[in-house]
Amino acid sequence: MGMLIDGVWKDIWYNTEENKGRFKRAQAQFRNWITADGTAGSSGTDGFAAESGRYHLYISLACPWAHRTLIFRKLKGLEPHISLSVVDHFMGSDGWEFHDRDGAIPDTVNGADKMWQIYTTADPTYTGRVTVPVLWDKTRNTIVSNESSEIIRMFNSAFDGLEGVRADLDFYPEPLRQQIDAINDPIYHRINNGVYKCGFATTQEAYEEAFAELFDQLDAVEAILTTNRYLVGETLTEADWRLFTTLVRFDPVYVGHFKCNRQRIADFPALSAYLRELYQMPGIAETVDMLHIKNHYYGSHESINPTRIVPKGPTMDLTAPHGRDHL
Numbered sequence: 001m002g003m004l005i006d007g008v009w010k011d012i013w014y015n016t017e018e019n020k021g022r023f024k025r026a027q028a029q030f031r032n033w034i035t036a037d038g039t040a041g042s043s044g045t046d047g048f049a050a051e052s053g054r055y056h057l058y059i060s061l062a063c064p065w066a067h068r069t070l071i072f073r074k075l076k077g078l079e080p081h082i083s084l085s086v087v088d089h090f091m092g093s094d095g096w097e098f099h100d101r102d103g104a105i106p107d108t109v110n111g112a113d114k115m116w117q118i119y120t121t122a123d124p125t126y127t128g129r130v131t132v133p134v135l136w137d138k139t140r141n142t143i144v145s146n147e148s149s150e151i152i153r154m155f156n157s158a159f160d161g162l163e164g165v166r167a168d169l170d171f172y173p174e175p176l177r178q179q180i181d182a183i184n185d186p187i188y189h190r191i192n193n194g195v196y197k198c199g200f201a202t203t204q205e206a207y208e209e210a211f212a213e214l215f216d217q218l219d220a221v222e223a224i225l226t227t228n229r230y231l232v233g234e235t236l237t238e239a240d241w242r243l244f245t246t247l248v249r250f251d252p253v254y255v256g257h258f259k260c261n262r263q264r265i266a267d268f269p270a271l272s273a274y275l276r277e278l279y280q281m282p283g284i285a286e287t288v289d290m291l292h293i294k295n296h297y298y299g300s301h302e303s304i305n306p307t308r309i310v311p312k313g314p315t316m317d318l319t320a321p322h323g324r325d326h327l
Contacts, residue, residue: 001302002116007125010094013303014200021203022210023196028147030122034154036161044124048137048144050158052081056109057151058118058134060087060096061289062296063156063282064245065148065272066133071241074154076244077166083108087115087132089211090291094305095130102291120170129297146186150186152276154240171238179232180239181286187231187239190217197287199258199304215249215262218271225270229327248276248288251314253297258305266316277322285318 002011016023035042038049057073058065073082085107088099096115098106112118116130122143123261135144135151145151153172160167172180190213197210221243224231231239246254254260266272279285298310 004126007120016202021206023200030143030146032144036156048062056083056136058085060132061292066246069133069147069151070287072152077164089296110213145201180237183231195254195258198260222268222270225274244278257297273322276318277324280316
């Protein structure tokens with residue numbers, strides 16, 4: 001995992017020393033919003049109107065943040081309207097790259113070989129991490145956003161006027177927004193990003209701190225899901241999909257690779273059943289690619305797994321009955 005400094009690629013890992021061994025995720029820098037009429041959103045500039053064929057999504061099938069956007073593109077019926085590129089599962093000294101293998105999709109818009117070239121096309125002097133997902137505007141030849149939480153909200157409603165888009169599906173309904181935001185916050189800090197805080201920690205103290213927060217929050221979510229069908233009562237919302245992409249990676253990757261090993265998700269009755277229910281929803285299974293997930297984490301993080309050996313297990317049956325219909 002490198003970064004760009006004044007538009008020049010550098011193979012630089014995260015500096016945890018300045019944070020006493022704690023992993024600190026950089027903030028996304030492109031924060032424009034696509035809106036139905038092109039007016040400005042809550043950040044960035046105006047001029048990004050929701051139009052069919054105008055936008056292109058760059059993702060990794062391994063990345064949980066990018067996986068959110070792929071799910072929303074699928075569920076909302078945006079596939080005919082927003083084109084897609086998928087980076088290779090291996091991320092080496094040049095960062096994310098495009099290769100035509102194992103289900104990856106080359107860059108047909110900018111013809112880039114490496115993801116950092118997309119960033120320098122948008123900003124030749126960009127300084128920062130090169131991450132996915134990236135939502136690209138073919139008309140203005142720039143990045144709209146590289147913040148997954150905001151991309152999924154654009155996908156949720158901005159394109160609802162286009163043909164075939166599921167306007168009836170609203171994963172961020174107005175009456176529940178306060179509750180959704182309230183549950184998103186601790187899940188992001190302690191679970192979604194918490195697994196990375198465990199895995200990328202470079203001191204025992206930092207690791208144990210993140211580990212405790214992670215499992216405290218998983219215990220809290222288990223309690224919620226024991227009586228609630230979803231995180232916010234009976235309504236399936238963006239909060240569920242944001243959690244899902246971490247849960248589906250937890251047992252095959254985070255338990256071993258990131259040392260998140262107090263329990264597996266399979267050991268939580270409610271969480272494991274909830275994971276199966278979400279996985280079994282129409283279209284979701286095809287967004288989950290375990291080859292990319294496992295090969296990326298175990299193959300790319302040389303400082304954590306220097307042999308790059310990819311474990312064969314665990315055996316996971318996400319198609320087993322979930323039994324949550326009664327909730």
